[in-house]
Amino acid sequence: MKRASATVVLVACAVVVCATSCRKKEEAARVPAPAAGKDYIYAAVNNALQIIDGTTDTVIKTIPYNDYVIRGNFSPDGKRYYANAFHSIYVFDTARQELVDTYTFSTETSKVTVGGMAASEDGTQLYLVCTIVKKKQNVPKLNLLPPQLIVLDTRTKNIVKNYELSDYMINTVLTLRNDPDHLILIGYDVHMFDLKTGTAKLIETLFNPRKGEKVRNCLPAQTCSSPGDHGIVVYGYYAGEGIDVSSGYMMIDRTNGTVKMLPGKDIWMNYSAVLSPDKKYIYAVMDELVKIDAETGKTVGFVQTETGTCYGVATSSDGKKVYVGLAGPDVSVYDAETLRLIKVIDLEADGGYTLQRITM
Amino acid sequence: MKTDKIKPVNRGARMIEEKGVFGMAENIDVMTGMPVGCTTIFDTGWETNPRPTSPIGNCVASARDFATCSGPCWWPAQTPDSITNFPGFQNQCRAIARDWKNLNFVIKR
Numbered sequence: 001m002k003r004a005s006a007t008v009v010l011v012a013c014a015v016v017v018c019a020t021s022c023r024k025k026e027e028a029a030r031v032p033a034p035a036a037g038k039d040y041i042y043a044a045v046n047n048a049l050q051i052i053d054g055t056t057d058t059v060i061k062t063i064p065y066n067d068y069v070i071r072g073n074f075s076p077d078g079k080r081y082y083a084n085a086f087h088s089i090y091v092f093d094t095a096r097q098e099l100v101d102t103y104t105f106s107t108e109t110s111k112v113t114v115g116g117m118a119a120s121e122d123g124t125q126l127y128l129v130c131t132i133v134k135k136k137q138n139v140p141k142l143n144l145l146p147p148q149l150i151v152l153d154t155r156t157k158n159i160v161k162n163y164e165l166s167d168y169m170i171n172t173v174l175t176l177r178n179d180p181d182h183l184i185l186i187g188y189d190v191h192m193f194d195l196k197t198g199t200a201k202l203i204e205t206l207f208n209p210r211k212g213e214k215v216r217n218c219l220p221a222q223t224c225s226s227p228g229d230h231g232i233v234v235y236g237y238y239a240g241e242g243i244d245v246s247s248g249y250m251m252i253d254r255t256n257g258t259v260k261m262l263p264g265k266d267i268w269m270n271y272s273a274v275l276s277p278d279k280k281y282i283y284a285v286m287d288e289l290v291k292i293d294a295e296t297g298k299t300v301g302f303v304q305t306e307t308g309t310c311y312g313v314a315t316s317s318d319g320k321k322v323y324v325g326l327a328g329p330d331v332s333v334y335d336a337e338t339l340r341l342i343k344v345i346d347l348e349a350d351g352g353y354t355l356q357r358i359t360m
Numbered sequence: 361m362k363t364d365k366i367k368p369v370n371r372g373a374r375m376i377e378e379k380g381v382f383g384m385a386e387n388i389d390v391m392t393g394m395p396v397g398c399t400t401i402f403d404t405g406w407e408t409n410p411r412p413t414s415p416i417g418n419c420v421a422s423a424r425d426f427a428t429c430s431g432p433c434w435w436p437a438q439t440p441d442s443i444t445n446f447p448g449f450q451n452q453c454r455a456i457a458r459d460w461k462n463l464n465f466v467i468k469r
């Protein structure tokens with residue numbers, strides 16, 4: 001990632017020197033530099049992490065563990081991959097492609113379920129959204145504590161802070177690239193959470209709409225992002241009931257915390273969505289792989305997925321290939337331009353919302 | 361039962377009666393009315409693909425949605441509750457379409 005960052009800086013410097021107009025400079029600054037290095041696709045399946053070489057589109061490494069992983073996240077610096085199981089976090093070194101640590105949280109009397117997580121931008125902390133059930137000796141009942149946002153120091157493995165969350169079922173945490181004091185929490189609605197004060201500010205509504213708006217059902221199951229990418233994450237939503245249904249895409253920019261709702265021109269149900277590296281298209285997947293114009297919401301193309309329903313989607317760093325897969329034990333590779341199937345990669349087992357790309 | 365008068369008398373009992381979770385205070389308000397486990401999640405069934413135009417229908421094949429439906433317990437009657445009661449069900453069945461004959465989550469093996 002340092003190498004990728006250095007490349008970005010060099011490219012940005014060259015643009016500043018050569019550009020002759022302010023407009024050109026601004027336009028160039030908005031276009032992300034192509035990531036240097038090689039693509040790897042991480043797929044956490046039942047009892048193993050499988051790593052796919054993005055050049056040959058073959059599985060090059062299988063790292064065993066014993067768990068069902070619901071989601072995966074890279075640290076922003078790309079050095080770590082965190083596989084989020086319900087009661088543990090498995091930590092992988094991306095350079096060595098090894099399991100290096102396991103964080104377990106439950107004790108004999110306290111069952112901790114980690115519903116979502118994110119690593120801080122400097123990699124020193126993990127933000128975990130947890131539900132905690134306490135069992136007391138001699139008391140014939142369980143107590144479910146209010147949901148907690150827990151801050152874990154990755155160096156000491158100590159919990160350094162916890163916050164009580166009022167909005168139950170927060171299941172997605174996003175860090176902001178330029179603001180270490182705030183997080184974006186997605187649950188019933190979308191909140192900006194202040195880590196200094198422990199307060200949350202509503203920034204977008206989903207289940208509790210403003211007057212005149214419809215309830216939106218958003219499934220932020222997988223955060224499709226890669227270290228060093230444009231920083232914009234996309235989640236599908238649908239609104240309405242019966243025949244009065246519409247769908248669209250919630251786009252959150254992790255560089256400045258802004259949320260944009262893009263209504264779709266057609267109705268697609270999507271488990272996951274990703275914005276292409278050039279920010280022109282959204283690729284979304286469930287029963288179909290759909291290509292959406294990221295400005296207008298129009299459907300550019302779609303194809304029924306080759307192997308059936310898929311949970312995850314990722315693009316190659318050059319934007320030429322789209323990977324869709326998991327749910328079942330496979331990942332399919334499509335041409336991003338034509339949506340033509342290139343290859344189906346077989347995996348060992350079924351998996352969750354864990355398809356992620358890293359370039360290094 | 362007045363539980364506040366019960367005190368642990370040996371090391372083992374003290375280990376069981378922890379004073380907090382992650383150092384959190386014991387006097388935290390508890391939500392006794394909140395359901396526990398599977399029923400804490402009420403998602404309206406994304407996998408039913410409820411759009412008004414064709415194609416409409418569940419995940420294809422439905423087996424592909426099995427593992428994650430059992431994870432956060434969207435379908436707790438039909439799939440193993442892997443959060444609480446059957447946390448290791450994936451050891452019986454790593455890929456449902458291939459290993460379904462091994463799956464037995466009604467009677468624990």
